[in-house]
Amino acid sequence: VQLIIAEVEPSSEIVNDDNDILFYDHYDDPPVTKDRICSKIAGRCGLDIPNCLAHCRAFYPQKVLTKPLNSSTLLPFATSFIFSVAPIKKVLPGHGFAFIFTPSRGVNGTTSAQYTGLFNYTNEGNPNNHVLGVEFDIVQNQEEFNDINDNHVGVDINSLRSLSSHDAGFWGGKDDNEFKVLKIKSGENYQVWIEFIHSRLNVTMARAGQRRPRVPLISINVNLSGVLMDETYVGFCAATGRLIDSTKILAWSFSNTNFSIGDALVTDNLPSFVPRKGWFSGAKAIAVGVTSVVCLLIIGCGCVVFFILYRRNKAAEETEEWELEYWPHRINFEEIHAATRGFSEENVVVVGGNKSVYKGVLQGFEVAVKRITQEREGMQEFLAEVSSLGRLKHKNLVGLIGWCKKEKGNLILVYDFMNNGSLDKWIFECEDGKMLTWKERIQVLKNVSTGIQYLHEGWEVKVLHRDIKATNVLLDKDMNARLGDFGLALMHEHHGQVASTTKVLGTLGYIAPEVIRTGRASTMSDVFGFGILVLEVICGRRPIEEDKPGLIEWVESQMVLGQLHNAVDERLKAKGGYPIEEAERLLHLGLLCSNSDPSVRPIMRQVVKMLEGEM
Incomplete structure (x- = not known):
């Protein structure tokens, strides 16, 4: 077996603390910028032993995290690689290779031939393997593994009996309904994309250099929480038996945050491993x-x-030089156009102000596509913020997938799609039967508070949201709350100056008094916005309503009268009621957070502890 992973030149190595891997082969020197993460793969593995049982593995040298610290939620990941499986002259080819997550880099417990260097006869199917693999199999073994044929791709969990498999190839044609077979063992160079997010695993492949197909080859829901260890190795394995092939990995990328990192792989000037054929004659x-x-x-x-056509379209989509710095999250406009069916009115979710939001399906995942009219002045700064925010990853923040700038002055942002919409629709604008219960409301506040704490303390720089309100809290398919809409967000160093602005931005009723006076935003102004959110969630009232006193003044008046529990949303009584003592404690927390004096307000770490009953 020959499993070759080409190393990059030392001059093109960049290493950071993220789970980002991007390396190139020797055949073409890639452009390297500060955002392109390059690293060598551990070890070159090259064995070519005819008529011999052999197997080989090659991994990234360090383990990668599969979950954030102190969290049970799996991190998403995106990986892409270019491979070639070439036959050996006068020998039948076999057995292919697999891309794997495994807790061990060693070969103990693995054998060659049909087990692909992944398992052996005794541990095949053992749930304690903690192995996820995507196999590229060129030998049919129907008796042991129920293989569909001798040219297939399969998703394996602790076993070579694939959870899902499909003929190797891709979907193409005008409506993506024509399947075209790709022969794995032909020696051709193929590119593969494997992505996992929100329990959805997608596998796609095409010839190297071709545009990525819109429809995945395999797309399945899979629960990996009990499969992947908190830290695991990621890499490749291959094996031969009496059947022999030569497997080469020419380029590879892996990231937990950047789902377009595969676009950076060099596909030009790669060597060809297709067996040569004789010249034609006569x-x-x-x-x-x-x-x-x-x-x-x-x-x-x-x-x-x-x-x-190129000259005609060039004027419509001209790339300005400064945009190249923010390449990791840029998405091709044609992909977004197809994902939203040409920005069809049927796909519109929200319209308002200077933005429209569309629902779409991009590379097999549901997404929300937001079109924003942005003033040309400040576009570069705005895009810098957006691109940086795209690196934020937390289970209680709406994930930014990417951006696109089709024309000057217009931006398109692509986010995770939140199936259940915004929080306000489940408190203010719903029938009593669909209204959130007391328990659900408390969980929403806990979710949002941990998201804000991550913004303030959990990242490399401090992030100020500046527009915390019910309409910017979104609910996913499992009714988990996520804070979204970072259109007004600001970042600054943890020990730097408090962010300032020449304009008072935000939503009336949620803006802290000191921001109105000074124009300076801080973590304490975010705490104020969260305090208002607590009050409106518990009281079922917006901060400002016509012909009614302001929300803070009204709750304070109830407290003065000794009737604070009367401020709780009356409709909750029909939804199973609520504990009065807990309700009053949360109303006190809301008033504390929205105090006019920022020095009195707690920091978000304290707020999280208060909501958990630890303070």
Whole structure:
């Protein structure tokens, strides 16, 4: 077996603390910027032993995290690699290879031949393996593993009996309904994309250099929480038996945050491992010559047409030089256009102000696509903030997937889609039967508070949201709350100056008094916004309503009268009631957070402890 992972030149190595891996081969020197994470793979593995049982593994040298610290939620990941499986002359090819997550880099407990260097006869199917693999199999073993054929891709969990498998190939054609087979063992270079997010695993493949297919080859829901260890190795394994092949990994990327990192892999000038065939002669040579001339004429005409269309579209989508710095999260406009069915009115979710939000399906995942009209002045700064915020990953924040700038002054942002919409629709604008219960409301506040604490303390820089309110809290399919809409967010160093702005931005009723006076935002102004959120969630009232006193003043008046429990949403009595003591404690917390004096307000770490009953 020959499993070769080419190393990058030392000059092109960059290493950081994130689970980001991106390496290139020797065949073409890639551009390297501060955002392109490059690293060598541990060890070169090259064995070529005819008629011998052999297996080989190659991994990234350090273990990668699969879960955030002190969390049971699995991190998403995106990986892409380019491979070639070439036959050996006069020998039948086998057995392919697999991309794997495994707790051990060693070969103990693994064997060659049909077990692909992944398992052996005794541990095959053992749930204690803690192995996730995506196999590229070129030998059919129906008796042991129920293989569908001798040219398939399969998702394996602790066993080579695939959870899901499909003929190797891709979906293409006008409506993505034409399946085209790719022969794994042909020696051709193929690119693979594997992504996992929100329990959905997608596997896609195509010829290296071709545009990524829109429809995944395999797309399944899978629970990996009991499969992957908190830290695990990631890499490749391959094996031969009496059947022999040569497997080469030419380029590889892996990230927990950047789902477009695979686009950075170099696909030009790669070596070819397709077995050479003899020259044509006689009548075949003439036929080939005539066919070649015709093909050249067709290609020439096509180039002329392409050039005309390219010149026509260049003006519409001109890339400005400063944009290149923020490449990791840029998405092709055509992909977004297709995902929303041409920004169809049927896909509109929200319309208001300077933005419209569409529901779409991008690379097999449901997404929310927001179109924003942004003033040209400050576009670069705004995009810098957006691109940086795309690196924020927390279970209680709405994830930014990417951005696109089709025309000057217009931005498109792509987010995770939240199936159950915004919080206000479950408190203010719903029938009593769909209204959130007391328990659900408390869980929402806990979710949002931990999200804000992460913004303030859990990242490399301090992030101020500046627009915390019910409409910016979104609920996913499991009714977990996530804080979204970072359109007004600011970042500054943890020990730097408090962020300031020349404009008072935010939503009336949620803006802290000191921000109105000074124009300076801080973590304490975010705490104020959260305090208002607590009051409106518990009271079922907006902070400002026509012909009614302000929410803070009204709750304070009830407290003065000794009737604070009367401020709780009356509709909750029909939803199973609520503990009066806990309700009053939370109303006190809301008033404390929304105190007019920022020095009196607690920090978010204290707020989280108060909600958990630890203070």
